[in-house]
Amino acid sequence: MTSVTDTAPARPAFRLTRAFQGLERLVVPVVLIAGWEAFARSGMLPPALLPAPSAVLHALGDWVFGFDETTQTYSGHWLRDALASALRVFGGFALASLLGILAGVAIGWSRLFEKTLEPTLQMLRPIPPVSWIPLAIIWFGIADKPAIFLVFLGAFFPVLMNSIHGVKTVDHNLVRAGAMMGANGRQMLTDIVLPAALPSIFAGLRIAVGSAWMLTVTAEMVAVKSGLGYVLWDSYYFLRYDIVLAAMISIGLLGYLSDLGLKAIMARTLRWQQATTVQGRAG
Amino acid sequence: MAAIELRNIVKVFSDKRRGRDLLTLDNINLDIEANDFVCLLGPSGCGKSTLLNIIAGFEQATSGRTLVDGKQVERPGSDRGVVFQQPTLMPWLTAIDNIAFHLKLKGVAKAERYDRAMESIDLVGLRGFEHHHPSEMSGGMNQRVGIARALLMNPSVILMDEPFAALDAQTKLEMQEELVAIWQKRRSTIVFVTHSVDEALVLGNKIVVMTKRPGRIREAVNFDLPRPRDITSPEFNDAKRHILSLIREESTRLAQAS
Ligand SMILES: Nc1ncnc2c1ncn2[C@@H]1O[C@H](COP(=O)(O)OP(=O)(O)OP(=O)(O)O)[C@@H](O)[C@H]1O
Ligand SMILES: [Mg+2]
Numbered sequence: 001m002t003s004v005t006d007t008a009p010a011r012p013a014f015r016l017t018r019a020f021q022g023l024e025r026l027v028v029p030v031v032l033i034a035g036w037e038a039f040a041r042s043g044m045l046p047p048a049l050l051p052a053p054s055a056v057l058h059a060l061g062d063w064v065f066g067f068d069e070t071t072q073t074y075s076g077h078w079l080r081d082a083l084a085s086a087l088r089v090f091g092g093f094a095l096a097s098l099l100g101i102l103a104g105v106a107i108g109w110s111r112l113f114e115k116t117l118e119p120t121l122q123m124l125r126p127i128p129p130v131s132w133i134p135l136a137i138i139w140f141g142i143a144d145k146p147a148i149f150l151v152f153l154g155a156f157f158p159v160l161m162n163s164i165h166g167v168k169t170v171d172h173n174l175v176r177a178g179a180m181m182g183a184n185g186r187q188m189l190t191d192i193v194l195p196a197a198l199p200s201i202f203a204g205l206r207i208a209v210g211s212a213w214m215l216t217v218t219a220e221m222v223a224v225k226s227g228l229g230y231v232l233w234d235s236y237y238f239l240r241y242d243i244v245l246a247a248m249i250s251i252g253l254l255g256y257l258s259d260l261g262l263k264a265i266m267a268r269t270l271r272w273q274q275a276t277t278v279q280g281r282a283g
Numbered sequence: 284m285a286a287i288e289l290r291n292i293v294k295v296f297s298d299k300r301r302g303r304d305l306l307t308l309d310n311i312n313l314d315i316e317a318n319d320f321v322c323l324l325g326p327s328g329c330g331k332s333t334l335l336n337i338i339a340g341f342e343q344a345t346s347g348r349t350l351v352d353g354k355q356v357e358r359p360g361s362d363r364g365v366v367f368q369q370p371t372l373m374p375w376l377t378a379i380d381n382i383a384f385h386l387k388l389k390g391v392a393k394a395e396r397y398d399r400a401m402e403s404i405d406l407v408g409l410r411g412f413e414h415h416h417p418s419e420m421s422g423g424m425n426q427r428v429g430i431a432r433a434l435l436m437n438p439s440v441i442l443m444d445e446p447f448a449a450l451d452a453q454t455k456l457e458m459q460e461e462l463v464a465i466w467q468k469r470r471s472t473i474v475f476v477t478h479s480v481d482e483a484l485v486l487g488n489k490i491v492v493m494t495k496r497p498g499r500i501r502e503a504v505n506f507d508l509p510r511p512r513d514i515t516s517p518e519f520n521d522a523k524r525h526i527l528s529l530i531r532e533e534s535t536r537l538a539q540a541s
Contacts, residue, residue, distance in 0.1 A: 171371075173367060173369065173371045174371060174373060176339075176341045176359065176365075176367075176371070177365070177367065177371045177372075177373075179340075179341075179358065179359035179360075180339060180341075180359045180360075180361065180363065180364070180365045181361055181384055181385035181388055181432075181436065182360065182361035182385055182388055182389070183388050184388075187388050191384075191387070191388065192373065195373070195375045196373075196374075196375075198375070270375075272374055272375040272376075272416040272418065273374070273375075273418070274418075276374075276418040
């Protein structure tokens, strides 16, 4: 492509945007990391207090692959730690999703459940999940259970609220159409109300998976002796800020991946919605 | 015994937000015989959809009795197929799944469902779109899915709320012919809401003209012109003149009243 043609002016610009599109999501992180590296190396703060990104990467690398034991006892144990946290997230999140959707649909659909169940739940909702830690520990001891319980508390309410909202905003003409076609009570819920409420339920699940990661780390700081949160807090006692940061990055990354996974499931499940939504424009 | 009996139907919507009540249907009395094709004509807002909703069982009349096949209407049921004024399809289902939805509720296997729904797809001219979602089809196409859905249920009573309003002239003509053919074949009872005097006279053998709000029945006209109907024939025009005069009287009466 050396000759200049009539269409030439348009094409390089087009290619530039194409090339940029792949990289656009990297711009902000690269600028941030470069600035941080420069600042850390300038010596304005002692390296122990603000490790350079390169040091953090080093710690993370050793934690994952165990090449030079700079992370000492954690060296090479990242997978085990990440798995421990991920299982707690998964356990608490799964439980919260199941019960949140069940309770949300019940409250959204039935006046009886709305009157009996909702006030109690709405009163429990403003209590910060963290404040349950003392009770969680005396009830469940120091193990996975209190952690899963906290994750559950954090993930349950977003699912609940969005499920209630989703059911309450179902187009009542769809319910009429269902009744006209002879749907019984159960079919009305499973074949009409639930699918119609699904977009809203998914919005709740995505908020919930974020809360789940936040809370598993909190729980691991106090109630468990394993997982990314435990490593984070333990490293803090030994002033290993490089590992603290490596743990933070790991949590962020895993949280991001969980959300991506959920988003993919949502895109598949809600494909019917795409032609009518703003989101559908891009694809 | 008529197929549908409406006895002293009164419907009042209580408007809590504005703190007043709205009398929408005022003492409606109507007998619809089995195999009648009734066209309901009336100005916008006179309560045609409301009346249909009461027969369908979606709404309860404030007072009065609604009987279908001699039984008091208490809830919706698949003996009364409804074509809604808005298509009202399940947006997460494809055209064919929407059409065959009542079969799914009955637990009919997928192959058979699709087999039977395909016939209806052809009937409304949507072959090639059976696996499209409502969001991927036009308003008129969605409306035809809604029509196919109600027809496949093969109900004894079909309630249709301006089903052809969103269709072009050509498709409308075809659908009108199809509907008449189906009605003649199945001998079902149809209540068909429309704004168009011509449409009412092409389709119906009984034309019910309603007054402006609060809705009352102005007159029920029997119209037994043989089919296919010639819309240029003197009989057609006589009937049209009569219906139009009813509507015109109504508007002059209102003008004098105000
Ligand atoms: N759910 C409701 N709550 C309060 N008022 C209502 C309700 N449904 C209908 N109405 C009122 O009842 C009147 C009749 O409404 P309806 O939908 O039956 O009219 P329509 O004859 O079908 O009109 P159109 O030809 O425009 O469809 C209107 O004035 C409307 O405002
Ligand atoms: Mg209407």
